[in-house]
Amino acid sequence: MMAQVAITLNVNGRNQTTLAEPREILADVLRDRLGLTGTHLGCEHGVCGACTVLMDGEMVRSCLLFAVQVQGSEITTIEGLEENGELHPMQKAFSEYHGLQCGFCTPGMILAGIDLLKRNPDPTAEEVRDDMGGNICRCTGYQKIVESVLGAASEMNEVTS
């Protein structure tokens, strides 16, 4: 057994401290130590994007980071998107446009979609495809994910305009 170290993170708006081995990846700490199993592992080598979370507002792959590396950061996982019982428009759009089937890629897709709209609030379908190329879905064939992201964009733009 390796020695464990204390890791403090702000996860979904709450400060949390947990013990973990230095070699534990962020995804394992989120899932197994903090019980946030919405972050999924599809490859553990940085290709599929299922493990996507936001770290200090930036999209990162939680399978490629050791938890000790992110001491003190703010992490947002899929579980942190709902505010006061209200789903994020991206979550709603995925359901409305059938942007998910098995749901395994979905948390990562939703976070990647949110990240995209932050940078580009009104993307074209082509821009969605180019930008989200780092997230893999094996079920949907992508078309309805693109529609979901575009749907969320117009919903969010309507609200803000």
Next chain:
Amino acid sequence: MTTTEWIGARAPRREDPALIRGRGRYVADINLPGTLHMAILRSPMGHASINSIDASEARAMDGVHMVITPDDIPDHVTQFPVIWRLPGQKDSGTPALAEGKVRYVGEPVAAVVAESRYVAEDALDAIDVDYEPLDAVTDAEAALEEGAPVINEDWGDNVAIHHVFAGYNALGECHYDAETFDNAEVTVRGRLKIGRHSGIPLETRGIVADWDEVHGRLTVHSESQVASLFRTELAASLGLPETAVRVLTPNMGGGFGNKWDRYPEDLLVSIASMELGKPVKWIGDRREGLMATVHGRAQVQEWEMALQSDGTILGLRGKVINDLGAHLHSVGIGPAWVTGAAAPNQYKIANYYCDVIAAATNKAPSSTFRGFGGPEGIFGAERMMDKAAKQLGMDPAEIRRKNMIQPDQFPWFNAAGAVYDSGNFPECLEKALEAADYDRLRAEQAELREQGIFRGIGISSYIHVSGFGPSPILGYLSYYTGGYEGSTVKVDPNGKATVYTGMIPMGQGTETTLAQVAAHHLGIDMDDVRVVWGDTDQTPYTGFGSAGSRSNVAAVAVIRAIEEIKAKAIRIGAGMLEADADDLEYAEGAVSVKGAEEMRSVTLAQVAQQAYWAHALPEGDQPFLEATYVYDPPNFTTASGCHVVVLDVDTKTGKITFQNYVIVDDCGPVINPLLVEGQIHGGVAQALGGALLEEFVYDEEGQLLTTSFMDYLLPSFTDVPDMEIHHVVTPSPHTDGGFKGMGEAGTFPPGAAVANAVTDALSHLGVEADELPITPSRLWGLIQEATG
């Protein structure tokens, strides 16, 4: 839409609310108190005998609870059987651990159970295995040659089976006639190859076993697509009574057939949990997912088509060599058999013959994968149609028109024994051509070529014989399970319904679909229907379980159970309304007097209350309002359709760019269009992966070179085109509702459609795209060869 017209509605999925919140519960998310974690030591060699295994150091490590080597497996534990056992097929099975030798890279050799996965993996490094390398064979055709290394010594050679389709249809008639091939005006030959690829669900396989010593019960949290059959086989292999095993299925992150099979890890976690008395969990990583989950599709096909000079097909014959991998897995050579049965496709081909040979190779076993041999058969058929058209100087659409089975020719008995129940193949073709604007495309093609744009148009028609079903036919095919689906429907005292199904949702929306069917037929709101799945203690037995194309069979079971409930509701309602049962009808969630001027009725809830009070039940009726129906379909259903692909080839790089992708699909009446579109999109994307990118590559020693998503390329957002879907609806004549299987059909035509389009684009060079995947480098090589 009235509130009860649920069939055909784009109803939102009830699976979604949990999944979009990250509150799905997949097997990796299950953490029972005291869980121990398993890691597997896998063969690093393609073919070697095992001289010895020394695990003493690993056993002594801190945090290690158990090491399983072959010597630690209790004697009474047996291999998982092959359930499709065709006559003449060699004996085989899936053992928990390699027995004396390893036959493929990734084969389990030993397992460690420890307090964490990290510790378990550390301990794997401490196990010392002494291997004696053996000559390997990784090419299926080489494996069949005299003197090739024999992989399973008890077989004597590498031929798992040589099965012959001698041209018999289901009526027992045979029209195979070799002379026609010798004397035909036109003979077209083709040699085709399909690379090894697989379903690759984004969620890897995993399992948790939890042995309860006190009650003698093993609870398994598994992602098996066929939980009941899994329970039967797991109990049998562990030597437990079946009543001792309960299989719970959590959310599944995709299955695509790969999770239909039984695997060594299922036995290993169970053995460990029973020995240690604690829950034992194994979650495969991606490397394991790629090397030790079943592969599929790999075939070499050789075809010969005889035609008249006007394009009329006189016969088709050929040979299919299936690269089976190290041993027969759960379904034996099933997929290759289906290839032989599907190859006559939509055409009037009575004169047919096909040798199907499955060859063992030092690779992972090849077994169940969405489409199950059908896409391979369609690839063969549709490439041959284009080759014939080219040789005859005919338009590829025209040769198809000329040979298609016509709408008035059903049932059609194909020359490989399959029965097609219905369809309108010409309409599908014409609709697809029209949607793609085929005539204009052809007219523009030459002009574009002048400008250096090499545009190709590829057509692929297909049939998908689905709803695999009548149990007696499965028996006839030596497929040792039943083909039925059962459903129990219970109406509670408040008139709300619960449907119990043995189907396992894998992402295709089964729960929503069955809720729609039940709500529609009970005439109640969809929110008043709950669907229970994933617990073998509660749900009906199914020998077939989930395949993307089983919802149609399960739907009928629900409908028939509801028919019984409605009949009982009418009997009870008769007493309540003081009317004769014959004068009553059930509609819109109520029992009412037919044609009465004043509406006289009782609601389902009122009837249900009576059924539970049981104060005044009709003579012979028992309390409760529930029924179970097990539906064994009288025939397969035939889904069909046509895809037209338009793409450009960059002759300098071999890169392909899609211009259009048109789909016409006939899966009968559609229960939920939203879900059908999703299934088609996903199926096409998966098949495009196999057509353009995905391939498991082994070297001559049997090393797997594609063990990460860096080397094994899945299609991404930019690889999959937008698709345009149209429907033709021919209901199946023999199922209630006329539904046909739909979850797999998308995988059938893309391979041929893309290969035909690429060949068409490069027709001026004479390039024939006969090997999948058509990767840029492979295509570039073909272009170089053609241009010298």
